[in-house]
Amino acid sequence: MSATSLIIDxxxxxxxxxxxxxxxxxxxVASMTAASAKDLxxxxxxxxxxxxxxxxxxxxxxxxxxxxxxxxxxxxxxxxVDIPIIKYLAECPVSTPDSKFATHISNQDIPTFxxxxxxxxxxxxxxxxxxxxxxLYSNDKKLTLEYLDLHYAIxxxxxxxxxxxxxxxLDHTNVTKAxxxxxxxxxxxxxxxxxxxxxxxxxQVALPDSLRNLDHGIAHGWSETVYDVPISSxxxxxxxxxxxxxxxxHAGFLTYPHHDAEGTLTWVKMDVGIKFWVIFRPKDRHDxxxxxxxxxxxxGNFTENESWIRANCDAEVITLLPGDMLIMPPWQVHAVYxxxxxxxxxxxxxxxxxxxxxxxxxxxxVTVGDCLTNQNLYHALETLRRMIIAIPRLSPRITMFRxxxxxxxxxxxxxxxxxxxxxxxxxxxxxxTAPISxxxxxxxxxxxxxxxxxxxxxxxxxxxxxxxxxxxxxxxxDQVLSAFTSL
Numbered sequence: 001m002s003a004t005s006l007i008i009d010x011x012x013x014x015x016x017x018x019x020x021x022x023x024x025x026x027x028x029v030a031s032m033t034a035a036s037a038k039d040l041x042x043x044x045x046x047x048x049x050x051x052x053x054x055x056x057x058x059x060x061x062x063x064x065x066x067x068x069x070x071x072x073x074x075x076x077x078x079x080x081v082d083i084p085i086i087k088y089l090a091e092c093p094v095s096t097p098d099s100k101f102a103t104h105i106s107n108q109d110i111p112t113f114x115x116x117x118x119x120x121x122x123x124x125x126x127x128x129x130x131x132x133x134x135x136l137y138s139n140d141k142k143l144t145l146e147y148l149d150l151h152y153a154i155x156x157x158x159x160x161x162x163x164x165x166x167x168x169x170l171d172h173t174n175v176t177k178a179x180x181x182x183x184x185x186x187x188x189x190x191x192x193x194x195x196x197x198x199x200x201x202x203x204q205v206a207l208p209d210s211l212r213n214l215d216h217g218i219a220h221g222w223s224e225t226v227y228d229v230p231i232s233s234x235x236x237x238x239x240x241x242x243x244x245x246x247x248x249x250h251a252g253f254l255t256y257p258h259h260d261a262e263g264t265l266t267w268v269k270m271d272v273g274i275k276f277w278v279i280f281r282p283k284d285r286h287d288x289x290x291x292x293x294x295x296x297x298x299x300g301n302f303t304e305n306e307s308w309i310r311a312n313c314d315a316e317v318i319t320l321l322p323g324d325m326l327i328m329p330p331w332q333v334h335a336v337y338x339x340x341x342x343x344x345x346x347x348x349x350x351x352x353x354x355x356x357x358x359x360x361x362x363x364x365x366v367t368v369g370d371c372l373t374n375q376n377l378y379h380a381l382e383t384l385r386r387m388i389i390a391i392p393r394l395s396p397r398i399t400m401f402r403x404x405x406x407x408x409x410x411x412x413x414x415x416x417x418x419x420x421x422x423x424x425x426x427x428x429x430x431x432x433t434a435p436i437s438x439x440x441x442x443x444x445x446x447x448x449x450x451x452x453x454x455x456x457x458x459x460x461x462x463x464x465x466x467x468x469x470x471x472x473x474x475x476x477x478d479q480v481l482s483a484f485t486s487l
Contacts, residue, residue: 133323263358273342403469
């Protein structure tokens with residue numbers, strides 16, 4: 001089927017998955033990868049990494065260095081944790097267009113207007129989406145301060161928090177230090193230094209224009225509710241700033257397995273360099289919340305749980321080259337290895353069809369969030385409340401699903417119960433959105449069969465926790481919520 005002949009039924013977006021897979025040619029990833037440089041160690045030894053750094057070959061044929069940073073006793077601090085994890089990642093299967101766990105799309109195969117349905121449907125079914133660009137990795141393309149300043153207005157003098165591999169190995173509770181970006185770049189040529197800078201705020205960066213409406217939190221939650229509920233309280237800036245940030249890494253940096261905070265979806269686009277992005281999925285027991293929580297915890301402590309992980313975990317490696325973009329659903333546990341100096345942009349957002357995964361992620365973070373994520377965010381509740389408030393006037397084009405909608409309702413009606421472990425109390429304060437969002441959530445819950453004897457947890461916590469549920473009939477829901485549409 002050609003891309004131009006695609007017909008997507010907006011009332012049954014589950015069909016979009018099959019269409020997306022069928023139009024992403026099996027050789028699209030292979031052709032791009034074949035054209036890229038397979039030996040990623042060229043030019044690194046003795047300059048950016050130690051001459052004694054070992055190397056490893058990945059399943060797709062790429063050869064990379066293994067990190068080597070030495071302590072005062074000449075012991076490689078990466079040997080105990082980082083290298084065993086990287087060796088496991090390198091063994092994992094390559095994610096291809098016929099993957100059971102991810103959807104691969106070529107940017108050139110699908111008209112822009114069809115992307116939202118295909119991507120949203122895939123994400124709602126717990127499938128990350130890779131959009132393949134036309135970029136090719138080149139050993140000759142070098143990451144520089146001038147490049148970041150010119151293209152992203154990132155000043156060389158910007159103050160940043162620097163994550164250091166040596167510090168992480170010595171004390172995992174104290175891994176960052178304040179510094180300047182130009183100092184970080186100077187240390188890039190220090191063979192005994194492996195560092196990264198996470199979450200460089202880039203408020204001017206967002207999803208590409210063709211995908212910007214995927215951000216339902218901004219497009220609907222905030223943009224469509226200020227008439228009904230004008231903003232009068234202090235609003236945490238993260239409600240808007242998390243939509244755009246940048247990552248800068250030295251060669252050889254491993255980001256440990258984790259999922260992203262506050263149940264957000266995450267997009268990342270490679271600009272310079274290359275990353276091996278590894279996604280994890282439990283083999284079974286998808287109906288067992290405690291197992292899913294334990295699954296994420298064990299991955300975060302790989303060296304003590306390697307045998308269990310190999311027996312209970314499926315994993316795939318998504319190789320991101322310049323121009324490639326990855327979008328992950330909430331709760332997606334992942335690890336990332338950066339074999340060469342790299343720069344990527346990204347951001348977080350929310351989507352109505354993924355609320356069941358957002359709720360699962362936030363549920364896990366309540367008790368163990370301090371060991372499942374690599375950052376703290378404080379914006380979720382206010383955005384989720386406004387997403388509920390937007391529903392009575394929401395375009396009928398937006399598809400909604402039963403379990404996803406129930407999940408959004410419980411996160412609003414029991415907002416304080418979802419404060420992440422060690423999260424600040426200010427993240428769950430009541431504002432002008434609290435009364436109306438509660439009323440709308442209760443009306444929706446009643447329409448979906450929630451009663452005193454059958455509360456939301458009874459309905460939500462049973463069955464496959466990755467299942468979005470059946471499609472909601474919008475006409476019936478709109479009738480229930482008509483009282484909330486008066487001017």
